[in-house]
Amino acid sequence: MEEKFTFDVVGSLNAIRKILDIAEQYKDRNDWMGELATRLIDLKLDVHSESYINSLNRNLITCRSFKGLDIERAWDGGVKGFSEKQDIHRLQRLALFLVIYEREIIFRNNQRVDQGSNFYFLDQFVRHQRDKFEDESYWCLELLDDMPTYIMQEEFHSEHALALSKVMSSTDISKVENFINTREETIAKIDTWNNEFNDKEKAVNNLKEKLETYKAGFNFVGLYQGFSQLKEHKDKELSNANIQYY
Secondary structure (H helix, E strand, C coil), rough: CCCCCCEEEEEEHHHHHHHHHHHHHHCCCHHHHHHHHHHHHHCHHCCCCHHHHHHHHHHHHHHHHHHHCCCCCCCHHCCCCCCCCHHHHHHHHHHHHHHHHHHHHHHHHCCCCCCCHHHHHHHHHHHHHHHCCCCCHHHHHHHHHHHHHHHHHHHCCCCHHHHCCCCCCCCHHHHHHHHHHHHHHHHHHHHHHHHHHHHHHHHHHHHHHHHHHHHHHHHHHHHHHHHHHHHHHHHHHHHHHHHHHH
C-alpha cells in the first residue's frame, strides 16, 4: 500500500464546507440526489469540525494508505468545473468517503453500528442506492466492499503479525491466510445464516400471533364459565330464599 497521508485540518474542513453548501442547493429535490444531500447535511455537526478531522488521523490506518481518499480530493479530485454533473460528483464522493471512513473505524474497534446515528442512515442509503452512483465513483464502492479485507491484509503483514508468525506454526498462519482468501465464501455463508434467521423469526412471530388468538379464546371461555357458575350460585340463593319465605 501507499505511504500514509495525513488529513490537513484546514483543507479538509474547507472541502467539507463547500460540498455541504452544494448539498443545501440539492436538498429540496424530489429524487435520490435530494435525499443524499439531506443525509450529508444531517452530518454537518458531526463532520465539519476540527475534532472529527483529528479523529480520522488517529483512527484511520488503511484508509490513509489511499491518497484518493483524502477529503480534499472529494472536492478537487478529477473535478475542476462547477456544472451540475460536477456538483453531483462531489456530493457522491464525499458521501462515499465518509461511509468508507466509518467502515474502517467500526471494523478495527469491533464496534456495533449505532442504528440511530446519521452515519448509519448514510451508510444504508449508499448501500441501497449504490447502482445509481456514477461510474467515476465505482472504485469507492469497491473499496467500501473490500475494506475489511484490506485491513486484514495490512494487519497480516504488519510488524506485529510478522513477529507473531515467528512463534506460531506455519499451519496456524496458513489458516488465517486461507480465511482472508475465502472472504466471498464466508460472506455468502453469513448472508445465508441471516436469511435463515429472518425466516425463523417470521415463523416465531406468526406462532405468537396464533397463540394470542388462542389466549383470547380461552379467556372468553373462562369468562363464560365464571358467569355460568355465578348464575348457578344466585339461583340457589334465590331458591333458598323462596323456601324460607313459604
